[in-house]
Amino acid sequence: MVDMLLMILAGVGVALFGFVLQTSIAGVNRKIVGRIQKRYGPKWYQEFLDIFKLLSKRSVTHGWIFDFGVIMALGGIIGTAMFMPITSSLMAFPGYDNFFIFVYLIAVGMLGMAMSASGSGNPLASIGVMRALTTMLAYEVPFMIVVLTIIKLTGTSSLSELGILQQAGGDFNWFVIALPLGGIVAVISLMGMLGKKPFVTYIAPAEIASGPMVEYGGKQLGMLFIMHEITVFIEVSLFVHLFLGGAENILFFIIKYFAVYTALNIMSSVYGRLKIDQVVLFFYKWPLILAVTQAFIAIYLGWVI
Amino acid sequence: MLSTKFSPMSKEEVDRKWWEIGDFFRRNSLWMLMYCTGCCAIELPPAMTSAYDMERLGMGPMATPRQADVLLVTGYLSLKTLRRLIYTYEQMSEPKYVVGFGSCTINGGIYHDSHAVINQLNKYVPVDVFVAGCMPNTESVMNGFIDLMDLIKNKKANGWKDYHERNDWYKANQKAALGEVKIHDEFHE
Numbered sequence: 001m002v003d004m005l006l007m008i009l010a011g012v013g014v015a016l017f018g019f020v021l022q023t024s025i026a027g028v029n030r031k032i033v034g035r036i037q038k039r040y041g042p043k044w045y046q047e048f049l050d051i052f053k054l055l056s057k058r059s060v061t062h063g064w065i066f067d068f069g070v071i072m073a074l075g076g077i078i079g080t081a082m083f084m085p086i087t088s089s090l091m092a093f094p095g096y097d098n099f100f101i102f103v104y105l106i107a108v109g110m111l112g113m114a115m116s117a118s119g120s121g122n123p124l125a126s127i128g129v130m131r132a133l134t135t136m137l138a139y140e141v142p143f144m145i146v147v148l149t150i151i152k153l154t155g156t157s158s159l160s161e162l163g164i165l166q167q168a169g170g171d172f173n174w175f176v177i178a179l180p181l182g183g184i185v186a187v188i189s190l191m192g193m194l195g196k197k198p199f200v201t202y203i204a205p206a207e208i209a210s211g212p213m214v215e216y217g218g219k220q221l222g223m224l225f226i227m228h229e230i231t232v233f234i235e236v237s238l239f240v241h242l243f244l245g246g247a248e249n250i251l252f253f254i255i256k257y258f259a260v261y262t263a264l265n266i267m268s269s270v271y272g273r274l275k276i277d278q279v280v281l282f283f284y285k286w287p288l289i290l291a292v293t294q295a296f297i298a299i300y301l302g303w304v305i
Numbered sequence: 306m307l308s309t310k311f312s313p314m315s316k317e318e319v320d321r322k323w324w325e326i327g328d329f330f331r332r333n334s335l336w337m338l339m340y341c342t343g344c345c346a347i348e349l350p351p352a353m354t355s356a357y358d359m360e361r362l363g364m365g366p367m368a369t370p371r372q373a374d375v376l377l378v379t380g381y382l383s384l385k386t387l388r389r390l391i392y393t394y395e396q397m398s399e400p401k402y403v404v405g406f407g408s409c410t411i412n413g414g415i416y417h418d419s420h421a422v423i424n425q426l427n428k429y430v431p432v433d434v435f436v437a438g439c440m441p442n443t444e445s446v447m448n449g450f451i452d453l454m455d456l457i458k459n460k461k462a463n464g465w466k467d468y469h470e471r472n473d474w475y476k477a478n479q480k481a482a483l484g485e486v487k488i489h490d491e492f493h494e
Contacts, residue, residue, distance in 0.1 A: 030360075038355040046334070046363055053334040053374075056327035058399045060371075205368040217371030217398035 011082025011092035018081050018233030019226060023047045025258055026229065029265045036269050051225045059218025062120045069116020070220045074227045076108030081230050084237050087253055088163035088246040097159045099147060102238060109227060110136070113212060120215035128211020131202035131276050138283035139192035139199070145291040146182040146189075147242060149298050150175055159238070163246020176243040178304050181294035185287045186243050190264065192283065193235045197268035201276045236261050324460075331374065331400060332457040334363045335450070338373035338397070340390055343380015345406035345440045352443050362450060370396040375453070378432075380440075381409035381416045382423050388483055394430045401465045402457070404449060405432045408439045415439065428478045431464030 027047040034041025043049070061067055083101055085091035114133065117125040151157045154165055166173055176183035192199040202211045216224060240247065240256045247253035274282065297303045314322070339349060352359050353366065367373040370393045382390060394403070405426045408414035413424035426432055433456060436449035456462040468475060 034358070034360060039358040040361045041358075042360045042363055043333075049330050049334040049363060050336075053327075053330035056330055057374075060398065205366075210368040210372070213372070214369050215371055217369075217373075221372055 007092055008082070012078070014084055014086060014092050015078045015081040015230060017086065018084065018237070019229050021254065021257065022229045022233040022236075022261075023051070025261055026232070028258075029262055032262060033265060033269045036266065047225075047229070051222050051229075054222030054225060055219055057218035057222075059216075059220055061220075062215060065119030066116050066215075067220070069112045069114075069119055070216075070223050070227075072112030073109045073116065074112075074223050076105065076110075076112050077227045077230045077234070080105040080109065081234055084234060085160045085163075085241065086237075086247070087249055088160045088167065088241075090250065091160060094160075095158075099151070099157045099159060099238075099242070102234060106231070106234060109231065113224065113227070116220075117212035117215075122215045124208045124214045125212050127208050128202050128204075128214065131204075131208075132212060134276060135192060135195075135199060135202055135279055138280045139189040139287075142185050142283060142287035142291040143189035143193075145288075145295055146179070146185050149179065149182060149291075149295040150242060152299055153304065159241040160246065163241050166245035167248060172245075174243060174245040179294055179298055181290045182298075183243060185291045185294070186239060187264070188287050189283075190235065190239050190260075191268060192279070194232055194264065196264055197271040198274050199279050200273050201279055204273065232261070328457055328460070332454040335375050335402075335453070336365055336367040336373050337375045337377050338367055338370050338393070339377045339379065340386075340393060341377075341379050342382055342386050342390075343407065343409060345379040345409075345436075348406070348440060348443050348446050349377070349379065352446050357443055357447050359447065359450065362454070364450065370394075371398055373397055374401060376401065376403045376430075377406065378403065378410055378426060379406040381407075381414065382426065383421050384423065384483060387423055387429060387479075391430065391479060399465050400462075402433045402453060402462050403430055403464060404434045404436065404453060406436050406446070407441060408437060411435055411437060423482055429475065429482065431467045431475070433462045433464045 024044065024047075027042070027044045030046060031041035031044060080102060082092055083096055083105070085097045091097055110132075114129045117129050150162065154162060156162060156165070166175060176186065191197075195203060203213075204211060208214070213221065213224060236257055237253075239260055240253065244256050244260070247256060339346065341349070351357055359365075364375075370376075374397075376390075376394055376397065378390065394401070403426075405411065409416055409422075410426040410432070413419075413422065416422040417424055423429065434449050434453045436446055438445055441449075453462060
């Protein structure tokens, strides 16, 4: 009983660590993008100021579904982040860091947000939710094929064991290098997951007025911002553990995390935005072909670098 | 000599402390809703991009009135846009601030004798900061934003409270300009 309570406390600690890490790195990235655009950029802690400002404002409600969905989204995402291993040996629930736990649990938060946005009754919110789910269908298929290839090759789906297996092979024995086509697919899918520039169809501020977030203001929007930061933490950490060889210690984790997130941000700052049908067509064309090719040559021909 | 004895603060003092902490966050993260009605809107692109870079002050554009803190009224308001402006202002979540650009929002500017344009914006919605000029240059626009931050710091940006307290006066002015507003309820018709 006491063990269980301690594990839950440690899990909340992991979620808090993820929130602080991702919010700081997002602020630093806003400065980096500012420098790319020849601007000075905001303070590095600007994201914290934004979130606490939103929590300090008054807000309206559009019914209890609207409020409950926000809490469900935040709770679902914190519950997912609790299972995330930080290094290959440091985690809140040892033995429960299976890849499929994250795939299933992250849907709770996403569906909470979808429910809440639909509860606002704004048509732009419904369009945004529809586009978010369509984008999800598009990027999940190639990403899952690559991850299932890794699981087939190694025989395990635990994130920490996958990390230890990659570290055992020596320096840079990472799946992003061992399976180069799969690595490309994973990077593209990660951009879709994070909603980075070419695939930002469901936010689209100029077209559908920030999509699912259109009716949120004040405290609800602040909670959604916290949820978004923890979601990004989960998705980027998944990439680090699956494709970049996990992390031996917490310093390596932060370095790899920062490198992945910054690289994606720099890439996305030079793109425009695709239309939703172009996103789906794109994901079902090139990343899917690359993923199937990678699965075929890795599993049936056994060519792994 | 300072006393180390613990004395509990009264409820007003606690509220004031929390409000000051909130004001620190609010003035360092002002999200704008640009209601670009007139020509002064052309001053906003240089203020946002690399020339003056208002993001270093924590300001940024937002897509909807619910998310925004500052309403920027850039220029003259015709009677048709005034109605939309009032709808937009009332949708924003509190605390909310308004910045009026150019001489058109102060006294009508070069449109002062037009039948279709209102002359004084602060008769219809409370304005915290006016940026004078026809048109104001970008330095004075940035200066206006910094003035707004100082007003928030000194607890003088109370336009949204004024809108609650003197709501009858504002509503009477709005009705005098627009006539009685008939709301179309498409859902129940």
